Amino acid sequence: MKERKKTPLAFPGDRLAVSEEFLPGPHTYDSSGQIRALRAGSVVKDMKSMEISVQPFAEPELTRVDDWVTGQVEGSQANSANVHVFFLNGKPTYKDFSGMLSLRGLSGGGRGERRTTPVKPGDIVRCRVFSLVNGIIHLTIDEPDMGVVAALCGNCGRPLLKGSATKLKCDECGNVEERKIARDFGNTPIEP
Ligand SMILES: [Zn+2]
CATH class of the missing domain: 2.40.50.140 (Nucleic acid-binding proteins)
Incomplete structure (x- = not known):
């Protein structure tokens, strides 16, 4: 079976999966059984470890603390x-x-x-x-x-x-x- 999937985009707070399906990976969090995005980026599903994560967008350096x-x-x-x-x-x-x-x-x-x-x-x-x-x-x-x-x-x-x-x-x-x-x-x- 092919595992290549389109990578959907996620925004902070978006629901990515339920915790019965996937484990929360980097830049995600588990909120009462719902795995949600912590950052904006592309959704990555690792079918081996059954982990879902968000690859944050590479943002240009817009601002720094104290600006x-x-x-x-x-x-x-x-x-x-x-x-x-x-x-x-x-x-x-x-x-x-x-x-x-x-x-x-x-x-x-x-x-x-x-x-x-x-x-x-x-x-x-x-x-x-x-x-x-x-x-x-x-x-x-x-x-x-x-x-x-x-x-x-x-x-x-x-x-x-x-x-x-x-x-x-x-x-x-x-x-x-x-x-x-x-x-x-x-x-x-x-x-x-
Ligand atoms: Zn007035």
Whole structure:
């Protein structure tokens, strides 16, 4: 019997097999009997050892830990947001990639703390790369120079102005919004 198989592609979290069929090999994990991909890459099945693994894509060296990136928030959840990166260390990048901005510890919600919104979709943010674990670019804005550098009013769509250290205001409609803002918020042109 022929064992040559097309190698399907997998993305992190994709279900590759059930644990009755295969053993989890490199770059996979067993999650309650489902073998899933830990990284993006090609799926490799070893029929001798009955092991399934992921061969990660050879990625160009895009970013390193401690780089900074500037991009636009595309979507946000309670503890993270997706950032589409346009600038790498202040220079335009034409490679299409996104990072995952961690908002843990920034959104408040502790005892006696009011819940705040560190970033909103559409905001331009400057972020630090703090980890590249599992092929994901993990970003943080927990530094004075990092955070939102430009944002539009959620009410009328005009650019927001700096109000205080954590508040932005709209001169047009009087709307006030909270963000984790970078020290140079509001400078024009934006410094990526
Ligand atoms: Zn407004």
